[in-house]
Amino acid sequence: METYYDPKDLGSFAEVAKDAPELAGKFFAYYNEVFAEGELTEREKALIALAVAHTVQCPYCIDAYTRACLEKGSHLGEMTEAVHVATAIRGGASLVHAVQMRKIAEKLSL
Amino acid sequence: MPMAANGQMGGRAFHEALERHGLQLTREETRVLQVNVGLACGLSCRHCHLEAGPQRDEVMDLETMEAVIDCARRFRFESIDLTGGAPELVPDLERLVRALAPLTGRLMVRTNLVALDGARGAALCELYRELGVALVASLPATNASQTEAQRGEGVWGRSIEVLKKLNALGYGMPESPLRLDLVSNPSGAFLPPPQQQAEQKFRSDLFRRHGISFHSLYTFANVPLGRFRSFLERSGNLDAYLAKLSDGFNPCSVPGLMCRYQLSVDWRGRLYDCDFHLAQGVWHGGGETHISALAELPPPGTAIPTADHCFACTVGAGFT
Ligand code: SF4
Numbered sequence: 001m002e003t004y005y006d007p008k009d010l011g012s013f014a015e016v017a018k019d020a021p022e023l024a025g026k027f028f029a030y031y032n033e034v035f036a037e038g039e040l041t042e043r044e045k046a047l048i049a050l051a052v053a054h055t056v057q058c059p060y061c062i063d064a065y066t067r068a069c070l071e072k073g074s075h076l077g078e079m080t081e082a083v084h085v086a087t088a089i090r091g092g093a094s095l096v097h098a099v100q101m102r103k104i105a106e107k108l109s110l
Numbered sequence: 111m112p113m114a115a116n117g118q119m120g121g122r123a124f125h126e127a128l129e130r131h132g133l134q135l136t137r138e139e140t141r142v143l144q145v146n147v148g149l150a151c152g153l154s155c156r157h158c159h160l161e162a163g164p165q166r167d168e169v170m171d172l173e174t175m176e177a178v179i180d181c182a183r184r185f186r187f188e189s190i191d192l193t194g195g196a197p198e199l200v201p202d203l204e205r206l207v208r209a210l211a212p213l214t215g216r217l218m219v220r221t222n223l224v225a226l227d228g229a230r231g232a233a234l235c236e237l238y239r240e241l242g243v244a245l246v247a248s249l250p251a252t253n254a255s256q257t258e259a260q261r262g263e264g265v266w267g268r269s270i271e272v273l274k275k276l277n278a279l280g281y282g283m284p285e286s287p288l289r290l291d292l293v294s295n296p297s298g299a300f301l302p303p304p305q306q307q308a309e310q311k312f313r314s315d316l317f318r319r320h321g322i323s324f325h326s327l328y329t330f331a332n333v334p335l336g337r338f339r340s341f342l343e344r345s346g347n348l349d350a351y352l353a354k355l356s357d358g359f360n361p362c363s364v365p366g367l368m369c370r371y372q373l374s375v376d377w378r379g380r381l382y383d384c385d386f387h388l389a390q391g392v393w394h395g396g397g398e399t400h401i402s403a404l405a406e407l408p409p410p411g412t413a414i415p416t417a418d419h420c421f422a423c424t425v426g427a428g429f430t
Contacts (some may be wrong), residue, residue, distance in 0.1 A: 043307060070296070073311050075253040099188030 010060050043072040050079055053088035124356075124420040131361040134240040135414045140407040142187040142372035143214075145170075145178055146388055149202065149377065155248075155261045157295055159389045161194040168262050169200045174360040174379040177402040178206065181375075182213040185407055189216040191246075192373075193385065198225035198234055210371070211241040218244040218289075222261070223269040229248035231272070239279050244289035247273070247324075250297045260297040273322045282324040292327045301354065301426060302329035302334035331355065333422040335389050352418075358425035367423055369414050375401050383414050392417055 017024035035045050046068040053061030067080050120142060128135060150171030151162040166324075182190060183207060190210050197203055197219055211217045228374065247269075247306055251257050254266035263267075273290075282290030292312065296302050309327040316322040332338045334351060340350040341368075368382040373394060376382065379401045381394040392415050393399065395408070 041307065043303070043311070067300055070298065070300045071303060074250050075256050075307045077253050077255070 005059050007063060009065060013060070043069075043074055046072050047074055047078065047082045051082040054083050055086045055090055122234075124284070124418050124424075126296070126414045127356065127359045127424070128364070128416070128422070132359060132363075133304060133364050135364065135367070135416055135420075136410070137408050137412040137414060138370045138410050140185075140373055142191060142368070143178075143185075143187040143189075144191040144193060144194070144372050144374040144385060145206075145378050146193050146374060146385060146401050147197050147200045147206070148195045150199045151194060151222065152199065152403045153196070153222050153262050153265065155222070155337070156341055157260055157297075157332045157335045158339040159338060159386060161336045166195065168377050169195070170202075170206075170377040170379075171207065174204055174340070174377065174401075175206045175209075177379050177400070178375060179213070180211040180402050181404060182210055183416060184404075187214050188219065191220070193220040196225040198352065203234070204237060207237060207243065211243065216244060217241070218246055220246045220248070220293075223249070223272045224261075224265055225274070226272045227268055232275075234282075235276065235279055239288060242287065244291070245281060246293055246328075246408050247275065247276075248295070249273075249292050249312075250294050252312055252319075255418065256297040260295070266377045270320055270322070273316070273324070274320070277321075277323055280409055284323060290324045292324050294329050295325060295332050296330060299332075299342055299351045301331055301358070304331045304427060331422045331425050333353060333386050333389075333419050335386060335419050352421070355421035355425045357425050359421060360426060362425045363427065369423075373404075373407075386419050386422070387417070390419065406424055 001097075014028075017028075035042065035049070040048075046065055049061065050065040050069050053065050064081070114212070117420075118355070146160075149160055149162040149166040150164075150169050151158075152167065153162060154163035154165075179267055186292070189212075191375050192203075192206070194200070194212075199220065200206075200401060207219070225231060248261070249257065250260045257266045257269065273282075276290055279288070280286045281288040287340070294302065294308060294312070302308065305328060308329045312327050334342055334348070336353070339348070342351050369387070372384065374382040374385050376388050381399045381404065382388040382392065383394050386393075395412075396415065
């Protein structure tokens, strides 16, 4: 079956450098620095990345950061809770706009 | 955006990786004797390279134990490491442990924890405490689901109970000389976290949730042999896992590899360079030798046979 996403494509990510090497170089240098140990550990950063990956719904990122989380010592309970954090913020962000809806409806209503 | 991954599939030959870095696998001084006392075990962990389990009845007999004891007397190893299977299931284990303890600087026994449950387990704990035996216990994760996925249903709760009992006996307590170390192998086709980070996390998780203390944690990659290899094949992970191991070859890990410092002996008394070669039948010295026929320790510089499973020892920080 043909699909747009093939898991093997993840391995070709570096090829984006082919036609704009300088920009790619800057991006990857920044990227690697972001994920290096700093105030947060590499494990914590991978958990954040996993949650964000679910928010942007990127299958490449979900694949890469599921592996990264496991290899950095996070377990499935922690990873699932991280995804719930993303879900809560994502759902909450919609729900909190109900305040606008209610305000406008109130203004329009008798 | 995901990190760039190496899409190469399929492993390379280990001897080629050594050659590429101008390295050879040769012995240093042999300081450790590892004794695999048998393949009988109460568990059937899904990563076991030896396919040990309740259906196996191969265990070391008294005659072979006496040959091991003689060898320990002749050569005085810095440390002796008893492994299995579950050593606790070997009927004459007490004879071996009592005889070896005074013959080495450090006698350690590997345990799956569950086998230290019950009356025989309690008696063995007392024996270990009396003789100052160091314990090395398997615990893959700090949560029930991943522990049980690797080691079987019900193992988590029983392991935690045994760890608490060991702490109560003085094992693993911060200032105690009764050494309790943990070993964590990943519960799947992925590599382990760096040891120090994992140790911190295990220490805080186990103490915060269960009040359990231990001395050190060792993280090791799973070796693609035995039951773990079958899992890799069945789950379609074999090629990617082998590629991951060979891509992660770290030449700096070679000086510390355990095969450079130890001899392994199986339940029948036959010699190998390590427990993985034992699982695969790769003899020490190129041919079958019984421990009773070992006239001298292999001199430094002796070549060690390699196999592609050696990549599991040289990935990342290495298997020492
Ligand atoms: S499997 Fe590991 S310990 Fe055994 S010979 Fe190979 S490198 Fe050495």
